[in-house]
Amino acid sequence: MRFAEEFVVVPKGVGAGEPFKLRDWQVEIVKGLFPEKNRPRTGLVSLPRGNGKTTLAATIALYELFASGTLSPQVMVVAGTEQVARHTLKIASRMIELSPMLAERAHLLQASIKVPHTGGELVTAASTVAALQGFDPSLLIVDELHTVTRDDWEAATSVAGKRPQSLTLAISTPSDSDESVMWDLIQYGRKGKDKSFYLREFAAPDGCDIHDQDAWAEANPALGDFLTADGLTSVASTMREAAFRRYRLGQWVGSEDSWLPFGVWDARKSDRRLQPGEKIVLGFDGSASGDSTALVACTLDGHVQPIKIWANPRIPGWRVPRGQVTAAVDDAFSRFNVVELAADPWGWRSEIEDWAKRHGARKVVEYNTGYRNRMGPATDRLYAAVVDQTMTHDGNPMLSLHVSQTVATQTAVGAIVHKDKRNSPRKIDAAVAAIVAFDRAAWHTKKMKGRVAAW
Ligand SMILES: Nc1ncnc2c1ncn2[C@@H]1O[C@H](COP(=O)(O)OP(=O)(O)OP(=O)(O)O)[C@@H](O)[C@H]1O
Numbered sequence: 001m002r003f004a005e006e007f008v009v010v011p012k013g014v015g016a017g018e019p020f021k022l023r024d025w026q027v028e029i030v031k032g033l034f035p036e037k038n039r040p041r042t043g044l045v046s047l048p049r050g051n052g053k054t055t056l057a058a059t060i061a062l063y064e065l066f067a068s069g070t071l072s073p074q075v076m077v078v079a080g081t082e083q084v085a086r087h088t089l090k091i092a093s094r095m096i097e098l099s100p101m102l103a104e105r106a107h108l109l110q111a112s113i114k115v116p117h118t119g120g121e122l123v124t125a126a127s128t129v130a131a132l133q134g135f136d137p138s139l140l141i142v143d144e145l146h147t148v149t150r151d152d153w154e155a156a157t158s159v160a161g162k163r164p165q166s167l168t169l170a171i172s173t174p175s176d177s178d179e180s181v182m183w184d185l186i187q188y189g190r191k192g193k194d195k196s197f198y199l200r201e202f203a204a205p206d207g208c209d210i211h212d213q214d215a216w217a218e219a220n221p222a223l224g225d226f227l228t229a230d231g232l233t234s235v236a237s238t239m240r241e242a243a244f245r246r247y248r249l250g251q252w253v254g255s256e257d258s259w260l261p262f263g264v265w266d267a268r269k270s271d272r273r274l275q276p277g278e279k280i281v282l283g284f285d286g287s288a289s290g291d292s293t294a295l296v297a298c299t300l301d302g303h304v305q306p307i308k309i310w311a312n313p314r315i316p317g318w319r320v321p322r323g324q325v326t327a328a329v330d331d332a333f334s335r336f337n338v339v340e341l342a343a344d345p346w347g348w349r350s351e352i353e354d355w356a357k358r359h360g361a362r363k364v365v366e367y368n369t370g371y372r373n374r375m376g377p378a379t380d381r382l383y384a385a386v387v388d389q390t391m392t393h394d395g396n397p398m399l400s401l402h403v404s405q406t407v408a409t410q411t412a413v414g415a416i417v418h419k420d421k422r423n424s425p426r427k428i429d430a431a432v433a434a435i436v437a438f439d440r441a442a443w444h445t446k447k448m449k450g451r452v453a454a455w
């Protein structure tokens, strides 16, 4: 705190040119990150836009470089893209330029800062495995964690922690997806069991009115200070509600057009697994190369579990191994009591004919997922079961990812699901196969119940 006030100058915006005086809530964060003893190894701070996240991170970076006493401090800033990471570097460089005491002790380079008397350096990188090779940071800063993938987070954190004392500090607004590394970490931190993990969230109360100024103040500690209220007022009426809640109120609400409400799919996860010989319906959505191919099972009482999902590993020229798909279909028929396999025929007609020959034409049926009058009600059926908590699934990560990437358009016949955009790498095929399997399983259940009633 003393370092900031004595050597750091606010580089721009409100208070520009004045000494950087940490606010009480910033002091609280800093104390949480640097307690007298038992220092956390990981810190996560969730803050809405404009509350000085990047500026605070840059200040902590300078402290590490100049004054922490760490031998040869290495600060590494990573983000979803190197451009975002460079932003922190720029702010740190600007702070040094504005402070004669720091400026005479540092070399400001295009892509790094060097501090000879401590042997320190600050570097930036995109958070990919290749870019991170050979680093040994004492402080790893991840700006806007919500843009970082799980793989990249693992790559970044695997280089940190080599020293006996090092800190990984992630600072971000919430993500729009419950299939994000940030959401994983928030849930982990909220449990509060790991003393080496520091979490501080600033958010408005769940379900608050978006025009409620008290809620704004709760989420935005800098409001009325270096964050002005009129900026918020103008976007409150023009921004889409989900985006406003996420970016400006720090709430976890999912994206504006995602098919399911935030967190409801996760909540339906169960330990149940398909039993040999169990009655199931299979849903199939196939592709040739671009999208994924999915074979998903649903029991007659609404438990969803993928049999297998084939995803393009992003290798050019990759084709779905059609032989393997047929083998998986045959295997499912041998292990379970398959009541029906409902398959989207697009690009797979000859295989479907072949499966029908082997497993019975009455059991292998075509299900056109492009036919709205059928798909709309089917999609609403699974939606209702998830929200009403009358279905379960096995927590398969790929299916959960596809469900979270599924976007919906509401129509008169029900929700029509699609990818966020054409040719998007965010696949949804397993979700489509789950909708089909669930729809047909519900149909068979109803048919059987009818029969029971007739007796
Ligand atoms: N005590 C302070 N802490 C942080 N920033 C301050 C402080 N006082 C003034 N400021 C100014 O407030 C602004 C904060 O912007 P900054 O980019 O750090 O916020 P952010 O939360 O990273 O925003 P974004 O979500 O857009 O990335 C900067 O212009 C900074 O100079």
Ligand SMILES: [Mg+2]
Residues within 6 Å of the ligand: 053, 054, 055
């Ligand atoms: Mg920022």
